Amino acid sequence: xxxxxxxxxxxxxxxxxxxxxxxxxxxxxxxxxxxxxxxxxxxxxxxxxxxxxxxxxxxxxxxxxxxxxxxxxxxxxxxxxxxxxxxxxxxxxxxxxxxxxxxxxxxxxxxxxxxxxxxxxxxxxxxxxxxxxxxxxxxxxxxxxxxxxxxxxxxxxxxxxxxxxxxxxxxxxxxxxxxxxxxxxxxxxxxxxxxxxxxxxxxxxxxxxxxxxxxxxxxxxxxxxxxxxxxxxxxxxxxxxxxxxxxxxxxxxxxxxxxxxxxxxxxxxxxxxxxxxxxxxxxxxxxxxxxxxxxxxxxxxxxx
Amino acid sequence: xxxxxxxxxxxxxxxxxxxxxxxxxxxxxxxxxxxxxxxxxxxxxxxxxxxxxxxxxxxxxxxxxxxxxxxxxxxxxxxxxxxxxxxxxxxxxxxxxxxxxxxxxxxxxxxxxxxxxxxxxxxxxxxxxxxxxxxxxxxxxxxxxxxxxxxxxxxxxxxxxxxxxxxxxxxxxxxxxxxxxxxxxxxxxxxxxxxxxxxxxxxxxxxxxxxxxxxxxxxxxxxxxxxxxxxxxxxxxxx
Amino acid sequence: xxxxxxxxxxxxxxxxxxxxxxxxxxxxxxxxxxxxxxxxxxxxxxxxxxxxxxxxxxxxxxxxxxxxxxxxxxxxxxxxxxxxxxxxxxxxxxxxxxxxxxxxxxxxxxxxxxxxxxxxxxxxxxxxxxxxxxxxxxxxxxxxxxxxxxxxxxxxxxxxxxxxxxxxxxxxxxxxxxxxxxxxxxxxxxxxxxxxxxxxxxxxxxxxxxxxxxxxxxxxxxxxxxxxxxxxxxxxxxxxxxxxxxxxxxxxxxxxxxxxxxxxx
Numbered sequence: 001x002x003x004x005x006x007x008x009x010x011x012x013x014x015x016x017x018x019x020x021x022x023x024x025x026x027x028x029x030x031x032x033x034x035x036x037x038x039x040x041x042x043x044x045x046x047x048x049x050x051x052x053x054x055x056x057x058x059x060x061x062x063x064x065x066x067x068x069x070x071x072x073x074x075x076x077x078x079x080x081x082x083x084x085x086x087x088x089x090x091x092x093x094x095x096x097x098x099x100x101x102x103x104x105x106x107x108x109x110x111x112x113x114x115x116x117x118x119x120x121x122x123x124x125x126x127x128x129x130x131x132x133x134x135x136x137x138x139x140x141x142x143x144x145x146x147x148x149x150x151x152x153x154x155x156x157x158x159x160x161x162x163x164x165x166x167x168x169x170x171x172x173x174x175x176x177x178x179x180x181x182x183x184x185x186x187x188x189x190x191x192x193x194x195x196x197x198x199x200x201x202x203x204x205x206x207x208x209x210x211x212x213x214x215x216x217x218x219x220x221x222x223x224x225x226x227x228x229x230x231x232x233x234x235x236x237x238x239x240x241x242x243x244x245x246x247x248x249x250x251x252x253x254x255x256x257x258x259x260x261x262x263x264x265x266x267x268x269x270x271x272x273x274x275x276x277x278x279x280x281x282x283x284x285x286x287x288x289x290x291x292x293x294x295x296x297x298x299x300x301x302x303x304x
Numbered sequence: 305x306x307x308x309x310x311x312x313x314x315x316x317x318x319x320x321x322x323x324x325x326x327x328x329x330x331x332x333x334x335x336x337x338x339x340x341x342x343x344x345x346x347x348x349x350x351x352x353x354x355x356x357x358x359x360x361x362x363x364x365x366x367x368x369x370x371x372x373x374x375x376x377x378x379x380x381x382x383x384x385x386x387x388x389x390x391x392x393x394x395x396x397x398x399x400x401x402x403x404x405x406x407x408x409x410x411x412x413x414x415x416x417x418x419x420x421x422x423x424x425x426x427x428x429x430x431x432x433x434x435x436x437x438x439x440x441x442x443x444x445x446x447x448x449x450x451x452x453x454x455x456x457x458x459x460x461x462x463x464x465x466x467x468x469x470x471x472x473x474x475x476x477x478x479x480x481x482x483x484x485x486x487x488x489x490x491x492x493x494x495x496x497x498x499x500x501x502x503x504x505x506x507x508x509x510x511x512x513x514x515x516x517x518x519x520x521x522x523x524x525x526x527x528x529x530x531x532x533x534x535x536x537x538x539x540x541x542x543x
Numbered sequence: 544x545x546x547x548x549x550x551x552x553x554x555x556x557x558x559x560x561x562x563x564x565x566x567x568x569x570x571x572x573x574x575x576x577x578x579x580x581x582x583x584x585x586x587x588x589x590x591x592x593x594x595x596x597x598x599x600x601x602x603x604x605x606x607x608x609x610x611x612x613x614x615x616x617x618x619x620x621x622x623x624x625x626x627x628x629x630x631x632x633x634x635x636x637x638x639x640x641x642x643x644x645x646x647x648x649x650x651x652x653x654x655x656x657x658x659x660x661x662x663x664x665x666x667x668x669x670x671x672x673x674x675x676x677x678x679x680x681x682x683x684x685x686x687x688x689x690x691x692x693x694x695x696x697x698x699x700x701x702x703x704x705x706x707x708x709x710x711x712x713x714x715x716x717x718x719x720x721x722x723x724x725x726x727x728x729x730x731x732x733x734x735x736x737x738x739x740x741x742x743x744x745x746x747x748x749x750x751x752x753x754x755x756x757x758x759x760x761x762x763x764x765x766x767x768x769x770x771x772x773x774x775x776x777x778x779x780x781x782x783x784x785x786x787x788x789x790x791x792x793x794x795x796x797x798x799x800x801x802x803x804x805x806x807x808x
Contacts, residue, residue: 157670165662233676321798364794377553386551387787410744
């Protein structure tokens with residue numbers, strides 16, 4: 001045995017950018033997070049070549065999970081082609097040698113900011129959500145030590161109180177994105193700033209969802225087939241955004257979450273938020289043979 | 305005759321810690337009272353008449369002796385009974401009529417009078433009807449029934465007080481100079497109500513400045529004047 | 544010398560509250576020395592004593608906010624058994640939410656000052672598991688009404704209300720779930736005399752209407768005399784005397800109680 005057999009040639013960086021110990025820590029924290037659905041696990045959140053608050057939490061999880069055979073898709077607010085999504089996708093591909101895709105059906109690993117794709121995810125796919133603020137109790141309890149104790153006690157009275165007061169003040173629940181949701185009947189989590197439209201997609205989903213906040217250094221998860229219930233009063237039903245009747249002015253697709261585009265004349269046009277779904281719809285309209293996956297919402301409704 | 309109260313060797317004194325001395329009020333008192341009997345407590349000033357009444361009501365704790373009260377639940381020594389039993393007996397079997405009304409702010413005269421009935425389980429409306437009748441008997445004007453007695457004159461307050469204290473027939477009734485500051489009408493109403501209660505079997509023990517008012521009702525007199533006259537220190541704090 | 548009292552013979556119901564032989568030290572300071580207290584259902588127990596006598600510590604223990612070094616605490620309620628000091632934090636919170644109400648001297652301790660008044664009451668119901676908005680609203684309103692809170696200020700935050708109104712919100716919150724035990728820690732201290740009288744009156748009325756068992760702590764003898772059936776006098780962390788309210792005030796036995804009663808204006 002010589003020294004040479006015990007060492008390997010110098011490399012500029014480890015596979016997937018993060019060093020082995022960083023990835024090991026994140027793997028461990030992910031396993032813990034999966035074991036206790038919805039419970040926030042602290043982790044060390046390493047430096048990555050990106051500013052904190054731009055998806056570093058999601059990126060670290062993606063870099064830990066990725067391997068050269070995994071096809072990676074990155075979404076930013078529904079779109080695959082925004083600067084941020086493109087940069088993250090290219091970065092992961094470069095440091096991990098992984099193939100990339102924009103098609104939800106082809107992807108193995110999907111990192112997303114603020115949206116869940118409209119096509120149903122399968123049990124062999126992993127969704128990584130970027131989280132700016134992982135603590136649902138922050139608006140009602142600024143002291144994080146106490147907030148953690150409240151989670152431990154399942155003391156969510158104030159969370160409900162917030163909803164109560166929104167109804168008292170405004171006649172309806174005003175919470176738009178990040179709708180607080182009870183995971184597995186135990187922990188309340190923020191599902192990251194996805195719209196109310198997307199929250200039901202997490203309930204009893206086949207895929208694994210990992211939520212990671214880089215700046216706040218917290219990982220939590222929704223394992224496959226786990227209950228995710230938005231907090232609602234028994235007599236005030238949960239309402240998703242009123243997008244069921246809207247049509248995308250570019251692809252003509254209808255009954256999905258839309259982006260509103262204000263027009264010169266004061267009116268609005270709508271365009272489907274899941275950009276790749278829109279692209280596929282256009283290509284199919286133009287006669288191309290495109291596989292469209294089954295969607296969560298059917299005719300603008302989430303089947304219960 | 306059914307016995308109501310047997311008092312044996314009852315003694316009461318007050319220890320004044322800040323003066324470092326002890327003042328005796330009465331010593332070794334014994335007497336019995338039966339149902340329907342009216343016992344007048346007599347004695348010079350300071351003989352301990354009021355003190356004895358308060359000791360029987362357990363506002364004062366005796367030093368020695370037995371106060372055997374034949375309650376509906378069997379005989380019980382009031383000198384040693386647990387506080388909670390005393391509270392129960394005060395609500396159900398033992399009444400105490402003082403010279404002063406303990407008026408509470410924002411409670412009307414009729415509600416104050418009806419309260420013992422309410423605590424005894426009488427429905428609100430029936431209790432109020434009986435309370436109004438009692439107020440009328442004692443000569444309280446109708447327009448005062450709904451007013452707050454805190455602002456009444458001494459005489460009117462005393463009428464409300466009597467109406468309240470006598471509304472519920474009790475087994476034992478202690479009377480501490482109830483006729484003070486009463487006009488003739490109210491005094492007559494009081495005497496007739498006491499006669500009524502006596503006939504119904506209530507045992508009465510009373511202290512009166514002018515026993516002439518109740519002369520016809522008195523069965524026995526207990527004289528508390530001791531051989532050596534002592535000055536009574538009133539230990540009670542004004543409430 | 545006085546006679547020692549017998550055990551109850553007529554009233555055979557169990558005491559609702561039984562605190563037995565509780566002692567507690569904070570470092571070198573002994574806050575409670577072997578304190579025991581009982582309260583029967585529907586009874587009002589007053590605890591008087593000067594600052595530092597341990598009366599508030601005892602009340603906090605009854606609210607399970609603190610655990611003594613030794614001693615036990617039981618509540619005679621269905622589904623509640625054993626020494627409550629042995630309960631974990633989770634069980635304590637549920638018990639406090641459903642069986643015990645408390646009104647603090649300082650409303651900041653008991654209220655969320657910037658949330659609505661009705662919301663403060665509703666939170667209590669939410670903790671206990673109420674999930675219907677209409678029911679929450681109705682019950683919160685009813686509790687505030689019972690506390691004589693002006694209903695046109697239903698959704699005003701306590702921070703905008705007067706001291707007396709804040710105490711009413713605390714009271715409404717405390718009674719919203721119809722607790723078996725209501726704890727009052729100097730509920731009227733710091734209020735104007737007229738407001739104090741009104742709050743006391745509300746307490747008295749609630750006590751008579753609902754027969755709630757109350758434990759009230761105050762250094763104000765007038766408050767205790769107005770409300771309590773029985774009084775416990777504390778000094779230096781120990782009970783010096785206990786008895787019927789009129790007996791304690793008219794015939795105090797202990798030197799300290801005499802001094803306290805005579806000092807009353």
